[in-house]
Amino acid sequence: MTSTRANRPLLEVRNLRVEFPTRRGTLVAVDDVSFHIDAGEVLGVVGESGAGKSLTGAAIIGLLEPPGRIAGGEVRLEDKRIDNLSAEHLRRIRGRQIGAVFQDPLTSLDPLFTVGQQLVETIMTHLDLSEAQARSRAIELLREVGIPGAERRIDHYPHQFSGGMRQRVVIALALCAQPRLIIADEPTTALDVSIQAQIITLLKRLCREHGAAVMLVTHDMGVIAETADRVAVMYAGRIAEIGPVGEVIRKPRHPYTIGLMGSIPKLDRAVARLVQIEGAMPRLTAIPTGCAFNPRCPKVFERCRHERPDLMPVETNHAACWLHAPTLTEATRG
Amino acid sequence: MIAYIIQRLLQSVLVMAAVGFVAFSLFAYVGDPITIMLGQDYNETERARLAAQLGLDRPFYVQFANFVANAVQGDFGISYRLARPVNAVIRERLPATLELSLIAAFLALAVGVPMGVYTGLKRDSWLSRFFLTVSLIGVSLPTFLIGILLILVFAVILGWLPSFGRGETVQLGWWTTGFFTKSGLKALILPSITLCLFQLTLIMRLVRSEMLEVLRTDYIKFARARGLRDRAVHFRHALRNTLVPVITIAGLQLGAIIAFAIITETVFQWPGMGLLFIQSVSATDIPVMAAYLCLISFVFVVINFVVDLLYYAVDPRLRVDRGAVGGHG
Ligand SMILES: Nc1ncnc2c1ncn2[C@@H]1O[C@H](COP(=O)(O)OP(=O)(O)OP(=O)(O)O)[C@@H](O)[C@H]1O
Ligand code: SF4
Ligand SMILES: [Mg+2]
Numbered sequence: 001m002t003s004t005r006a007n008r009p010l011l012e013v014r015n016l017r018v019e020f021p022t023r024r025g026t027l028v029a030v031d032d033v034s035f036h037i038d039a040g041e042v043l044g045v046v047g048e049s050g051a052g053k054s055l056t057g058a059a060i061i062g063l064l065e066p067p068g069r070i071a072g073g074e075v076r077l078e079d080k081r082i083d084n085l086s087a088e089h090l091r092r093i094r095g096r097q098i099g100a101v102f103q104d105p106l107t108s109l110d111p112l113f114t115v116g117q118q119l120v121e122t123i124m125t126h127l128d129l130s131e132a133q134a135r136s137r138a139i140e141l142l143r144e145v146g147i148p149g150a151e152r153r154i155d156h157y158p159h160q161f162s163g164g165m166r167q168r169v170v171i172a173l174a175l176c177a178q179p180r181l182i183i184a185d186e187p188t189t190a191l192d193v194s195i196q197a198q199i200i201t202l203l204k205r206l207c208r209e210h211g212a213a214v215m216l217v218t219h220d221m222g223v224i225a226e227t228a229d230r231v232a233v234m235y236a237g238r239i240a241e242i243g244p245v246g247e248v249i250r251k252p253r254h255p256y257t258i259g260l261m262g263s264i265p266k267l268d269r270a271v272a273r274l275v276q277i278e279g280a281m282p283r284l285t286a287i288p289t290g291c292a293f294n295p296r297c298p299k300v301f302e303r304c305r306h307e308r309p310d311l312m313p314v315e316t317n318h319a320a321c322w323l324h325a326p327t328l329t330e331a332t333r334g
Numbered sequence: 335m336i337a338y339i340i341q342r343l344l345q346s347v348l349v350m351a352a353v354g355f356v357a358f359s360l361f362a363y364v365g366d367p368i369t370i371m372l373g374q375d376y377n378e379t380e381r382a383r384l385a386a387q388l389g390l391d392r393p394f395y396v397q398f399a400n401f402v403a404n405a406v407q408g409d410f411g412i413s414y415r416l417a418r419p420v421n422a423v424i425r426e427r428l429p430a431t432l433e434l435s436l437i438a439a440f441l442a443l444a445v446g447v448p449m450g451v452y453t454g455l456k457r458d459s460w461l462s463r464f465f466l467t468v469s470l471i472g473v474s475l476p477t478f479l480i481g482i483l484l485i486l487v488f489a490v491i492l493g494w495l496p497s498f499g500r501g502e503t504v505q506l507g508w509w510t511t512g513f514f515t516k517s518g519l520k521a522l523i524l525p526s527i528t529l530c531l532f533q534l535t536l537i538m539r540l541v542r543s544e545m546l547e548v549l550r551t552d553y554i555k556f557a558r559a560r561g562l563r564d565r566a567v568h569f570r571h572a573l574r575n576t577l578v579p580v581i582t583i584a585g586l587q588l589g590a591i592i593a594f595a596i597i598t599e600t601v602f603q604w605p606g607m608g609l610l611f612i613q614s615v616s617a618t619d620i621p622v623m624a625a626y627l628c629l630i631s632f633v634f635v636v637i638n639f640v641v642d643l644l645y646y647a648v649d650p651r652l653r654v655d656r657g658a659v660g661g662h663g
């Protein structure tokens with residue numbers, strides 16, 4: 001689907017598969033996931049807990065924790081494969097070309113070092129700057145992320161900042177070597193509700209200003225609606241549906257997405273959490289054959305129990321659902 | 335900071351007072367000093383004269399106050415067994431124990447910490463497994479057995495190293511040292527290895543488990559996500575965080591080394607305070623026992639105090655200046 005583009009996407013993930021070898025067999029936590037992110041674009045990623053969102057992000061930056069491993073597929077950054085690079089090569093990409101923001105700002109920073117030391121070491125690892133230059137860049141970044149009194153605060157330790165302020169520092173760290181892509185894994189989930197919007201707005205503004213694309217993992221459909229350009233819905237390690245954000249929210253094609261959107265009548269309803277659909281997502285050890293959603297799907301039919309649907313184009317979206325198979329569409333719909 | 339130090343000092347004084355009381359109680363409850371000093375044959379006048387001379391006829395609290403006042407000045411009276419001032423006897427023995435303990439503590443840290451870091455970082459390498467297996471032996475074998483085995487191999491069978499004593503020593507003022515003679519250094523090898531082995535394995539295992547713990551934290555994952563080099567992630571961030579809890583234990587272990595020197599000194603006939611203590615126990619030489627108890631406790635208290643200060647220096651979270659916290663959204 002991307003091969004016809006004139007410009008190659010910034011990030012391209014093809015048929016990514018992440019496995020955990022265990023004593024009782026291999027668990028497939030991410031299965032045949034393909035998507036792309038264009039330069040400067042914000043891709044939202046939603047899905048129930050355990051859908052494989054974080055693992056997809058970790059696989060892209062080469063930080064899967066053993067025994068987890070990439071068992072198939074490829075990850076391309078500006079058309080160069082990065083999933084098979086040496087550890088040292090990948091390290092140089094992390095922070096420099098792909099930045100990361102984690103969920104919990106209270107635990108993301110090393111408590112024994114000042115925020116300035118952590119910024120300076122990151123800047124000096126990636127950019128050819130003197131310590132004094134790195135420090136003034138660090139102060140500049142702290143100012144940019146909205147920390148008052150940056151010249152003074154740079155010498156403070158993480159515990160001297162509030163949660164929201166710490167997440168601002170984390171964002172400064174993610175951006176400090178001008179990466180082209182930021183992977184933000186639930187950047188506001190651990191924060192006070194009253195400051196979540198500020199942080200998301202800041203993240204979006206800074207990424208636009210720095211020309212960085214964002215892969216934004218969240219549970220918050222409201223955030224997706226306001227922030228993302230496109231959205232990917234994940235279910236049981238696979239992408240159920242992906243498409244432009246307005247289309248997916250207004251006209252979801254996959255029965256799982258329809259369920260998710262069920263309780264969101266209007267796009268402008270600000271904070272709307274993912275609704276619970278009847279039943280639970282299967283455990284990795286017991287993923288049903290055929291379509292993984294079939295035990296919970298109101299539209300399930302015979303084919304769904306035997307054959308697994310891949311993403312199929314449905315107008316602007318792509319949905320992994322047999323309802324949209326070209327030949328069967330008319331016969332089984334409704 | 336000042337309040338913190340004062341609070342720590344007060345605690346130390348309380349601990350020492352309690353120890354002093356226990357040491358003092360030895361006089362009252364362990365054996366009758368007059369019987370010990372005069373033997374079984376004495377008459378009442380002799381007894382009364384000696385009791386008055388030793389202050390035993392005065393009320394309990396006066397005796398305790400005297401004991402504390404003297405102890406603070408390092409005066410623990412006369413050894414029953416050697417009939418010499420206790421502080422002179424201790425001063426003779428102190429250098430031997432301190433030299434042995436410091437070398438053992440140095441070995442335990444200098445070998446234990448790197449081994450712990452290595453086994454924490456290279457969890458699955460065969461060398462790590464080897465270290466861990468050997469360390470199990472180190473923890474489970476009793477010290478005297480290790481000492482005897484070392485003597486058997488290196489002194490008896492191979493004949494490379496002496497099996498007892500300090501070798502030749504050099505006098506530096508009142509201090510005697512074995513550091514400047516070949517025989518003195520050779521004599522240090524087996525006892526210091528014996529003494530350090532338990533603490534070495536303990537420190538190694540502690541560093542390893544702390545290291546594994548720290549490597550799982552978010553800030554280490556985030557440090558990797560920032561693209562820092564492994565060297566920086568492991569030795570700047572992980573090791574430093576590992577050492578915060580390790581400092582406490584390592585400090586206490588240093589105290590334990592000095593206390594455990596009793597066994598090693600006995601096995602190697604090392605002329606230190608531990609050996610002195612054992613000899614004093616078998617002779618019910620209470621002044622020496624009391625002095626030893628107070629001295630060892632004092633060492634523990636000082637180490638604890640230093641550890642608290644170090645902790646304070648290493649962990650910025652303890653140095654909170656409250657004004658800077660919160661305030662901003
Ligand atoms: N070390 C591991 N061993 C086995 N399974 C794992 C391991 N780590 C993660 N998984 C499994 O992989 C699946 C996907 O995990 P992931 O963290 O990507 O979910 P997520 O979509 O980010 O969920 P959440 O919204 O809770 O963050 C989960 O079912 C999880 O149980
Ligand atoms: S493939 Fe079948 S079971 Fe799966 S979502 Fe579509 S209709 Fe439902
Ligand atoms: Mg997650």
